[in-house]
Amino acid sequence: MNEIADITNPSKTIKGWVELYFTSLYSWALYKTASRETAEDLIRDTFLAAFQSMDKFEGRSNPKTWLFAILNNKIADYHRRNLRSPVVSTQQQSDNTAYSLFDMLFDRNGRWIKAQQPHDWPDESEHLLDDAAFNRAMQRCIEKLPATWFSAIQMKYLEEKKGELICQELQIAPTNFWQILHRAKLQLRKCLDNNWFKK
């Protein structure tokens, strides 16, 4: 199929792009949001935005690169929105998970429950990043996080910025942000411990 944009016929061009790139884009959106509904919305918006600004594309780059750039912007916007003003159901889910997480890990005085105490992971753990099975286990653990925690993790590690700066941009309280990260890390640690290190 011809990959060059035919700007005289944007409708035909975009249909060709959907055929070629839909699955890559959709899989990526799922990987980056862990939500089917969100991924579907973002993909619809991405193709619509591409269609509407086809005149700006002008075949200067590879259409796939261009579509991924549009999608990545939309993914980042989704995570920002999630942190800035989590919808009530998301907030509720986040709170409930936090209470049960703290109850599971710590006793009433905030001490580790014996069975939950962290013990050192093996020394060679850093090399795990090259292990495909470990990365899959990691992805499954990340996907289990409540939506706002997932978004906090994405924002923190994507943006390479100090927490303070991220919070300024999002207009959220820093305390709130690192408390979310604290919960997310506790849960991820436990999930990896159960599903990888103790296996």
Place this chain on the structure above:
Amino acid sequence: MKKLMNILMLSCRKATELIEKKSLDGLSYKENVQLRMHKSMCDACTAYEKQSKLLDKFLHRHIHTPIEADIPFIENNDLKERIVAKF
């Protein structure tokens, strides 16, 4: 003395919170002292901090997966057809 101990003593829950705060925005002088005291007596939180740093590395790499990477392909033909039909 008891009052002083109360100021200095952290619960493990609070200590792990400070460990995360430390890596994100740094700690105040008092928080630093509290955390160091706590870790000197608590192996579990010392292990937690090491694992937390390792998790940072894992997460950084995981989230910077390049788009060309070998992520699982997931089909959704229903949505694909609906999008094609729109244009």
